[in-house]
Amino acid sequence: MSGKEKVTIYDISKKLNVSAATVSRALNQNPKISLKTRELVAKTAAEMNYKQNRLAQALKSGRTNNIGVIVPYINRSFFSSVIRGIEEELRPHGYHVIICQSHEEAGNEVEQINTLLNTQIDGIFMSVSKTTQNSDHIKKVLEENTPLVFFDRKMEMPGVSSVVIDDFKAGFMVTEHLIQQGCRRIAHLSGESNLEIYKYRHEGYCAALEEHGLEYVPEYVIKANSKIESGIEAVAQLWDLEIKPDAIFAAGDYVALGAIQELKNRKIRVPEDVCVAGFSNEPFTKYMELPITSIDQTPQLMGKIAAQVFLEQVQENQTLTIEKKVVLPPGLFVRDSSDRSSLKVQAENR
Amino acid sequence: MSGKEKVTIYDISKKLNVSAATVSRALNQNPKISLKTRELVAKTAAEMNYKQNRLAQALKSGRTNNIGVIVPYINRSFFSSVIRGIEEELRPHGYHVIICQSHEEAGNEVEQINTLLNTQIDGIFMSVSKTTQNSDHIKKVLEENTPLVFFDRKMEMPGVSSVVIDDFKAGFMVTEHLIQQGCRRIAHLSGESNLEIYKYRHEGYCAALEEHGLEYVPEYVIKANSKIESGIEAVAQLWDLEIKPDAIFAAGDYVALGAIQELKNRKIRVPEDVCVAGFSNEPFTKYMELPITSIDQTPQLMGKIAAQVFLEQVQENQTLTIEKKVVLPPGLFVRDSSDRSSLKVQAENR
DNA sequence: AAAAATTTTGTAATCGATTGCGTTAATATA
DNA sequence: TATATTAACGCAATCGATTACAAAATTTTT
Numbered sequence: 001m002s003g004k005e006k007v008t009i010y011d012i013s014k015k016l017n018v019s020a021a022t023v024s025r026a027l028n029q030n031p032k033i034s035l036k037t038r039e040l041v042a043k044t045a046a047e048m049n050y051k052q053n054r055l056a057q058a059l060k061s062g063r064t065n066n067i068g069v070i071v072p073y074i075n076r077s078f079f080s081s082v083i084r085g086i087e088e089e090l091r092p093h094g095y096h097v098i099i100c101q102s103h104e105e106a107g108n109e110v111e112q113i114n115t116l117l118n119t120q121i122d123g124i125f126m127s128v129s130k131t132t133q134n135s136d137h138i139k140k141v142l143e144e145n146t147p148l149v150f151f152d153r154k155m156e157m158p159g160v161s162s163v164v165i166d167d168f169k170a171g172f173m174v175t176e177h178l179i180q181q182g183c184r185r186i187a188h189l190s191g192e193s194n195l196e197i198y199k200y201r202h203e204g205y206c207a208a209l210e211e212h213g214l215e216y217v218p219e220y221v222i223k224a225n226s227k228i229e230s231g232i233e234a235v236a237q238l239w240d241l242e243i244k245p246d247a248i249f250a251a252g253d254y255v256a257l258g259a260i261q262e263l264k265n266r267k268i269r270v271p272e273d274v275c276v277a278g279f280s281n282e283p284f285t286k287y288m289e290l291p292i293t294s295i296d297q298t299p300q301l302m303g304k305i306a307a308q309v310f311l312e313q314v315q316e317n318q319t320l321t322i323e324k325k326v327v328l329p330p331g332l333f334v335r336d337s338s339d340r341s342s343l344k345v346q347a348e349n350r
Numbered sequence: 351m352s353g354k355e356k357v358t359i360y361d362i363s364k365k366l367n368v369s370a371a372t373v374s375r376a377l378n379q380n381p382k383i384s385l386k387t388r389e390l391v392a393k394t395a396a397e398m399n400y401k402q403n404r405l406a407q408a409l410k411s412g413r414t415n416n417i418g419v420i421v422p423y424i425n426r427s428f429f430s431s432v433i434r435g436i437e438e439e440l441r442p443h444g445y446h447v448i449i450c451q452s453h454e455e456a457g458n459e460v461e462q463i464n465t466l467l468n469t470q471i472d473g474i475f476m477s478v479s480k481t482t483q484n485s486d487h488i489k490k491v492l493e494e495n496t497p498l499v500f501f502d503r504k505m506e507m508p509g510v511s512s513v514v515i516d517d518f519k520a521g522f523m524v525t526e527h528l529i530q531q532g533c534r535r536i537a538h539l540s541g542e543s544n545l546e547i548y549k550y551r552h553e554g555y556c557a558a559l560e561e562h563g564l565e566y567v568p569e570y571v572i573k574a575n576s577k578i579e580s581g582i583e584a585v586a587q588l589w590d591l592e593i594k595p596d597a598i599f600a601a602g603d604y605v606a607l608g609a610i611q612e613l614k615n616r617k618i619r620v621p622e623d624v625c626v627a628g629f630s631n632e633p634f635t636k637y638m639e640l641p642i643t644s645i646d647q648t649p650q651l652m653g654k655i656a657a658q659v660f661l662e663q664v665q666e667n668q669t670l671t672i673e674k675k676v677v678l679p680p681g682l683f684v685r686d687s688s689d690r691s692s693l694k695v696q697a698e699n700r
Numbered sequence: 701a702a703a704a705a706t707t708t709t710g711t712a713a714t715c716g717a718t719t720g721c722g723t724t725a726a727t728a729t730a
Numbered sequence: 731t732a733t734a735t736t737a738a739c740g741c742a743a744t745c746g747a748t749t750a751c752a753a754a755a756t757t758t759t760t
Contacts, residue, residue, distance in 0.1 A: 056716035406746035
């Protein structure tokens, strides 16, 4: 109501008695336009408070400067941090970030991709949902020639770039750390087996056991589902065994937390009797009175790198799509839940 | 490269030997078009895998179906949860959510608003940054007639809708709870004074003191800055006083956490000697070995309601902008950090 | 069966910016 | 001074969908 009509290049062209084409070129610093007119146009545009209509430009150019990010849930520490990294890297380049949630449902994922493609997005970043089995919807993205970057949870597909951490190494590091703490019977609480990340963490675990001459005990490996309850149940199950573990490596922090709660419940001391380590370095792990050892996935950096991969892919306006696979190094944060060395120090201090 | 050219209504019109106008109308279920052709067009469109170009439509209609959300940081539990609420409520209506971060800097906020307006957004949701002092940039939003909804951190402006929790009541509830626990010298760690939320929490604190006949001691009220360190420092400062407090109500969970850490450090028992309560119900508060009492702001609900307010505002396509102010009730989660009743029970059980 | 009323579809402008091609104006060359 | 270059700018089409207005086709009425 309060008037403020949008001013267009036509308004400017009328005022200056030049053509709209000239105004457009002048605003785009086209050298075909004399410096004098360019300056005049720029000045007038500023005076008239001209704002370029990005929709019109997008329609003409086919580029919207919007990218879409698909994650299971936006309010999970890891994902929101990745998104933060993406946003901060892309904003200076004029991109806006549109968020979509799959709720861990493959069906939603398909729908989100469809509407994103339809919305003329310039690129898609995604972490696949736990329930995603086939990749038809993702192939569609490639067919439309829309740049795609997987982060963390990827699918093995030719021609798609990805940014992940080295989950194998992470699993190896954690397990080796536990061994170094003197643990010999290390249990592993894994996750959804159709996600590569859990597979690799498990493999890293196996490799560390082997390298240190420890036996792989199938009963010590339990599938958990990322929730606290799952950690509680796992401990219950493990402590039914004849020979109890002396360490637990959980592939998620909430599972580790549940495990610790149940251990305490059973009056089992952590880390004295059992060392525990989690995965993801959720904020809460370091705030606990008994801080939890965990693997940091540097989510914000992951987002930043993913954005860079995207930018490179877009800028190399070559027809050939180059596939980049970035593997970031994991960081092991040793905390009290698995740190027996600090125990000795405390004992010595007495 | 892989061809897949976009099909437009012109492609359909050629194939069917009708005009593009007819196709457009048919697709929009315009009753002026015979049912027969409508069905034919629909069928052909499906066969040709036609997808409407939302950019063209947006240019024509002036509506993009994109809304922007501006928050200080996207990876803060509270904000990402609000965004989740907004996204989930708006998606069924065909809206996409674009996120922007102000990094708590007024300057960024101004810039974000400008680029959002320029991007032809259909609405803006925002929580103002701590450093935002004047509201010129926000007035610009109103002048352009773009629907605006504040959530949590609002500014007092005529004509702008908002969704917040009742911070006064929350402050009152917490304080009263502490009093009921037997505390009489309650300290309050406040926040940035230019944000309404902290002002109201403080006022609620004052009101509860007064209602229960407790004296307001200025030395017990300290300005903190939402960080752990700030809580530590505050306790140091408070414990320099002649008469120490016997309770601490922090206007933020991290500050409460810092306070607890420092109290423990000084061998002061929580909640036996000092009760502590925080604000925001950050996930970690309930996972601690000593869970922290806190106020839940129902962020996801807040986002959902904000989205509803927006939708109402858009749907009532009346010229008059109606200003809606929603105040949600806070939830008090009493946990061990301030719960002395459970202590007695434990004692009795021995 | 002719005229009137109604249905159905087409023409062309529009949203705002961009750009290939052509034209005019200014400068350089002969 | 006449001609060749170059510089500066305008015309009009284009991106894809929508829609007021007009025209054609069909049905109803007399």
